[in-house]
Each structure stands twice: as C-alpha cells, then as structure tokens.
Amino acid sequence: METVKVGPVTVSQLNDYLKQKLEADEALRMVCVEGEISNFTAHTSGHLYFSLKDKDASIKAVMFRGYRQRLTFLPKNGMKVVVVGDISFYPKAGAVQLYAQHMFPSGVGEVYTDFEALKAKLSAEGLFDAAHKKSIPKYPEKIGIITSPTGAAIQDIRNVLRRRYPLALQRFCPVTVQGSAAPMEMIHALQQLNEEGECDVILLARGGGSGEDLFVFNDEGLARAIYASEIPVITGIGHEIDYTIADFVADLRAPTPSAAAELAVPDQKDLLLLLDHLGESLKSLMLEKIRTAQDTIGNLEIRNDQQFRLQIERAEQIAASLSGLLQQQMKVLLQNKRADLEKGAVYLAARNPLSRFGGGFVYAEVNGVPLEKIDQLQIGQQLLIQAKDGRAFAQVQGIEREQNNEI
Numbered sequence: 001m002e003t004v005k006v007g008p009v010t011v012s013q014l015n016d017y018l019k020q021k022l023e024a025d026e027a028l029r030m031v032c033v034e035g036e037i038s039n040f041t042a043h044t045s046g047h048l049y050f051s052l053k054d055k056d057a058s059i060k061a062v063m064f065r066g067y068r069q070r071l072t073f074l075p076k077n078g079m080k081v082v083v084v085g086d087i088s089f090y091p092k093a094g095a096v097q098l099y100a101q102h103m104f105p106s107g108v109g110e111v112y113t114d115f116e117a118l119k120a121k122l123s124a125e126g127l128f129d130a131a132h133k134k135s136i137p138k139y140p141e142k143i144g145i146i147t148s149p150t151g152a153a154i155q156d157i158r159n160v161l162r163r164r165y166p167l168a169l170q171r172f173c174p175v176t177v178q179g180s181a182a183p184m185e186m187i188h189a190l191q192q193l194n195e196e197g198e199c200d201v202i203l204l205a206r207g208g209g210s211g212e213d214l215f216v217f218n219d220e221g222l223a224r225a226i227y228a229s230e231i232p233v234i235t236g237i238g239h240e241i242d243y244t245i246a247d248f249v250a251d252l253r254a255p256t257p258s259a260a261a262e263l264a265v266p267d268q269k270d271l272l273l274l275l276d277h278l279g280e281s282l283k284s285l286m287l288e289k290i291r292t293a294q295d296t297i298g299n300l301e302i303r304n305d306q307q308f309r310l311q312i313e314r315a316e317q318i319a320a321s322l323s324g325l326l327q328q329q330m331k332v333l334l335q336n337k338r339a340d341l342e343k344g345a346v347y348l349a350a351r352n353p354l355s356r357f358g359g360g361f362v363y364a365e366v367n368g369v370p371l372e373k374i375d376q377l378q379i380g381q382q383l384l385i386q387a388k389d390g391r392a393f394a395q396v397q398g399i400e401r402e403q404n405n406e407i
Helices: 011-024 106-125 152-164 182-196 220-228 245-249 257-264 268-351
Strands: 031-042 048-053 058-063 080-090 095-105 142-147 169-174 201-206 233-237 252-254 363-366 382-387 390-395
Touching (some): 011 080, 031 058, 058 080, 080 106, 106 245, 142 152, 142 182, 152 169, 152 201, 152 257, 169 182, 182 220, 201 257, 220 245, 233 245, 233 257, 252 257
Parallel strands (some): 058 095, 142 169, 142 201, 201 233, 233 252
Antiparallel strands (some): 031 048, 048 058, 363 382, 382 390
C-alpha cells in the first residue's frame, strides 16, 4: 500500500503502510533516546521488553537477545538510561516501538548524544546522500586494507580475498582501531592510499567489540576523510548490529570485515562459470559463422558451376561458329588460289618457248646463252639446238647478216 486513499482499507494494510513509512525515514535510524525504564520484562526467550518515559510521554521498546548479550549491566524499572536504536511500527499491536541496539546508564549517554548530534550534522551536509556514493569496481586489481595488524579482521579479510579472488593484489596499511590515536591513523592511511592512487577499492575494518570500542569510528575527521576519498571505501566494522558514523558515510557498508571483503571482489567460481558460458557461447557463435560460410561457399560453388558450364557452352558455340566460318573461308581461299594457279598455268603455258616448237621453230643456245641475235655467233662456235622432240649440237660454218637486222 503506497498511499492512503479515501475508502475502506484493512487494519493490516494501514499498519503495514505505517511500518514502511517509518522504516524508510533515515532520521529514525540509530536515534539516541534518554528516558526512564518502566514496565520492564525479561522474557524467557532472552528478549527485553520495556518502556522509556519522561514526565510527558512514553514509548514502547524492545531489545532482542542478540543485543542484550552485549549489555554490561542489568536494566531495571526506574533506571535512567540512554537507548540507541531504530524507530519502527509493530503492526500486530498497532504501536510505534523503539528497537534498541545499545543501552547505557544515563551518565554514559553523553557520548551517544554527541553521536546523534554529529550524525544529524553530517546528514544535513549531505555526506550520507546516495548521490555521493561511488560505485564499487567489479574486478579490482588492487585492494587497500586499513585495519589492525594484530586483530582477527586482517586474517578474515585475507582469507576471503584469497579464496574468492586471488588475482587481486593487496596493499595493507596497519593502524590501531581503538584508542585516541586511532582516528588520526586511519585518516592518514586513507590519505596515503589516495596519494598513491594504485588501489581500486579500500576496506576499512575492525572486528567486534563493545559500543565504546567502536566510538573511534564516529570521529568527524574520519568521516570527512572517507567522504573525500577518491577511491571507493567499504566499511566492515564490528558485527551486523553495529552502526557507526563511518558506516553511514562509506560508499558501501558491510556488517563484518569478512563481508566487506566479499563485497569488494567477485567469486572466482562465478567467474570460471562465466568464462565457461562465454566459451560455449563463442564456440556456438563460431560454429554458426562456419556453417553460414559453408552454406555461402556451397551456393557460390553451385552458382560458379552453373556459370562455368554456361561459359563453356558459349565458348563451344563460338568455337563451332568460328570453325565453320574458318572452313568456309579456307574453302573460298583454296578456290581462289586454285583459280589463280589455273590462270598462272595458262599464262605460263602461253609463254613457254617449248610450246612454240614445231612448224620449223627451234631453240638455240651459244655457251648457255639463248641465241637472240646473229652477232652472238662466231665461226667455229658450238651451238645447242633444241627442237620439239630432241636436241642437236652444231658448229657455225658461216655467218650471213640481214641488211636491216630485223626479223
């Protein structure tokens, strides 16, 4: 039920709506309330039920067993105490309740009054706003660790990082996490890691302890150093039930140091599964590409075969046409040559001197030279006389010349 509308709603719907509204209000988280205990009951389950009152008002409160185990005193009716916890709504009883996480005798409450005042101040300045939270990198290459070198937190963090993501390098900055010097040491460690600029994320952690042990993480200077860090900061301070100013201003809050380490890195098992999945996906993609390429090549081969056959058929047709044309041209050429030869034969036959033999004509040579004129002859020379049916040899006995030298 997001809004109260005109019209009937059930009691459960109304009470659930009130519970959601109260729990969504950041101002009602980790409030510090001072009052006198009344109606105190220690239940057999280990939970404490009581009311806090002053002269004008009262509010019901409950402290569950896990928080009760941290108490250093036994509450009782009439005791003035300071209680720190969240305000919520108990739907079954229709009552606003204070869910106590810490309880101190009233004299100790000044520290929590200061805590509440600082929380309100920094919240008003926007140091807790989600808009200023930096995202945590998915695959950090180097992780900065700020915690005690002697506590269990450093071993827990290292074990988790080694198990989940051994690829990440670690930059350990040992500090004290309790006592008056602790806030400044943690501030210097944050500044040093930012100056180096090599880490992708910083873990600020300490193991469990009493509320007083964790007061050092409520330091204003430490809160502002976390806010100013250019490197994302994950806090893992105390137990799940503990909240400090450092938790509110950090980019991400984890309930314990081990949980902070888990939030800082991925699990290598998940990465291996992802790599296997990506490998299978890549394999399937490559096989699909290969099948597509094979289909394309097959289609091209079929197309090329068809085109090649068409080209061969066209070439054969052209060759056949050229062959017929060549034969025809050769026939014409041979006919023309035959005609030319016949003409040449007729021409040569007409000019063959032997064709003139007969009818008294003969052919004569003097020293291998055809006899054309009588001046070629001398008395006593040998002549070769060629007749139509043979030849004879003669000797010049005499020479008579015609007067006009013309035949």
